[in-house]
Amino acid sequence: MNDIFSERGFEDESALILELKQNNPEAVDQVVDRFSKPLFVFIMRMVDNQATAEDIFQDTWVRVIRNIGSFRGDCRFSTWLFQIALNLCRNLMRHKARRSFVGIEEASNLAEDPEVDGMKIIQAQKVRRLIASLPPKMREVIVLRYYHENTDVEIAEITGLPPGTVKSRLHRATELMRSKIESTELTVPSAEVE
Amino acid sequence: MERISDEQLRKLLGQFTVSSPRNELVAETKRLMRQEMALQAAPARKGQAGMVLVMVALSLLVCFNLFYVATVGTLLKLLLPSSFEVYLNHSMLGVSVAAAAMVCGMVIMVFLKAFQPRRALSHT
Numbered sequence: 001m002n003d004i005f006s007e008r009g010f011e012d013e014s015a016l017i018l019e020l021k022q023n024n025p026e027a028v029d030q031v032v033d034r035f036s037k038p039l040f041v042f043i044m045r046m047v048d049n050q051a052t053a054e055d056i057f058q059d060t061w062v063r064v065i066r067n068i069g070s071f072r073g074d075c076r077f078s079t080w081l082f083q084i085a086l087n088l089c090r091n092l093m094r095h096k097a098r099r100s101f102v103g104i105e106e107a108s109n110l111a112e113d114p115e116v117d118g119m120k121i122i123q124a125q126k127v128r129r130l131i132a133s134l135p136p137k138m139r140e141v142i143v144l145r146y147y148h149e150n151t152d153v154e155i156a157e158i159t160g161l162p163p164g165t166v167k168s169r170l171h172r173a174t175e176l177m178r179s180k181i182e183s184t185e186l187t188v189p190s191a192e193v194e
Numbered sequence: 195m196e197r198i199s200d201e202q203l204r205k206l207l208g209q210f211t212v213s214s215p216r217n218e219l220v221a222e223t224k225r226l227m228r229q230e231m232a233l234q235a236a237p238a239r240k241g242q243a244g245m246v247l248v249m250v251a252l253s254l255l256v257c258f259n260l261f262y263v264a265t266v267g268t269l270l271k272l273l274l275p276s277s278f279e280v281y282l283n284h285s286m287l288g289v290s291v292a293a294a295a296m297v298c299g300m301v302i303m304v305f306l307k308a309f310q311p312r313r314a315l316s317h318t
Binding site: 023025028029032033036037040041044045054057058061062064065066120123124127128131142146147174177178181182186188189 | 212215216
């Protein structure tokens with residue numbers, strides 16, 4: 001596997017973090033290139049607003065630089081990074097009313113484009129609405145499990161919850177989602193392997 | 195209605211995709227991080243400069259005292275009677291105070307010199 005650290009001179013993640021701790025500006029490029037996509041995708045799914053997600057994305061990285069000295073390596077860097085992002089998302093959701101997400105009108109306009117599969121876009125918008133309609137605490141665990149493939153332990157580390165609570169919350173969130181899907185017009189894909 | 199399986203749920207959720215962050219956003223973030231990094235490094239450099247200043251001041255004090263002992267002190271010890279030795283020893287303290295005052299004066303002068311052009315520029 002072509003690992004970005006070894007490609008550009010850093011042996012592993014810990015070496016990169018050490019460089020970051022020593023205020024090496026080159027380490028900034030590498031760490032951002034490596035983690036920016038999963039981080040942004042996570043924030044975007046949590047806050048469901050492009051502008052807000054971009055603000056939190058930048059704030060997260062600035063906080064990484066500010067607090068890198070306190071990162072002791074007890075957990076993976078990505079876990080610590082997601083913890084910071086999640087705390088910022090939580091603060092935002094506590095203090096601000098959630099902004100509306102892209103309306104279904106946008107999806108309808110896109111659907112008129114013959115190049116784009118309109119039905120797929122509308123379906124994606126419905127899934128987006130479904131995620132956004134979940135209570136924030138449930139959304140956290142659903143996003144981390146289904147989109148980022150995190151284990152219960154990893155979710156517990158990121159959210160700061162006991163693993164037992166994560167398990168039960170995940171179960172309740174999944175059940176809630178199932179009931180929401182059944183009550184909406186969402187087309188459930190077949191479970192058959194293609 | 196048939197119960198939605200975990201696999202179906204995963205497939206359904208997978209339909210909501212999010213694109214990568216804009217290149218401009220990533221570039222701007224990197225710039226902000228480097229800026230923050232420079233700010234973080236600044237107090238350390240300031241601390242180092244302070245240490246150097248203290249070391250210079252202390253060595254100047256020692257130099258003043260050594261100079262006094264080697265020149266004026268030795269001459270006075272040779273010329274003055276032995277009863278004056280106690281005053282001679284106390285004079286070391288006086289020299290230290292005088293040297294400290296001179297070093298402080300120098301530091302203040304350097305400080306004012308360093309800030310004078312900036313203040314003058316800010317008035318124009």
